[in-house]
Amino acid sequence: MISKDNAEHYIWGDNCDGWYLLNRTDMLIIHEKMPSGTCEKRHFHSVSRQFFFVLQGVLTMELEGNKHEIKAHQGLEIPPGIKHQARNDGQSSVEFIVISHPTTRGDRSDIPSS
Template structure:
């Protein structure tokens, strides 16, 4: 059994938390938490397809210049090659699950204009 309580923890971005729920070459599943006012760098993956599913709070996802407001119990698919950026524009933390197939390891290209 795996949970946030016993999963390997990591820090990313500006005080954001992540937990590896499944970390395999063919699939990566992570639980992430973004405090209010944080964001990741705008980027894309050449091969990996991702699905973000919000557990708590509201996540703003910029996907190819379109902004999507994703609430708890909603998700969004990010196809390979799509430029995207997750943000927490709300006043509360947001927690979500990210499923990546295959893993995003070595398959991330950051964009200079974030």
């Protein structure tokens, strides 16, 4: 059994939390928490397909310049090659699950800020 309580934890970005629920080369599942006002670097994956599912709060996902607000119990798929950025524009933390197939390890290209 795996949960946030016993999974390997790491810090990413601007004091965001991640827990590896499944960490294999063919699939990566992470539980993440982003405090209010945080964001990740805009990027894309060449091979990996991702699915973001929000557990609590509202996750703002920018895809190719289009903003999507994903609310609790909603999800969004991101195909390979699509430039995207996860943000928490809300007043409270957002928690979500990210499923990546295959893993995103070595398959991330950051987009330089303009």
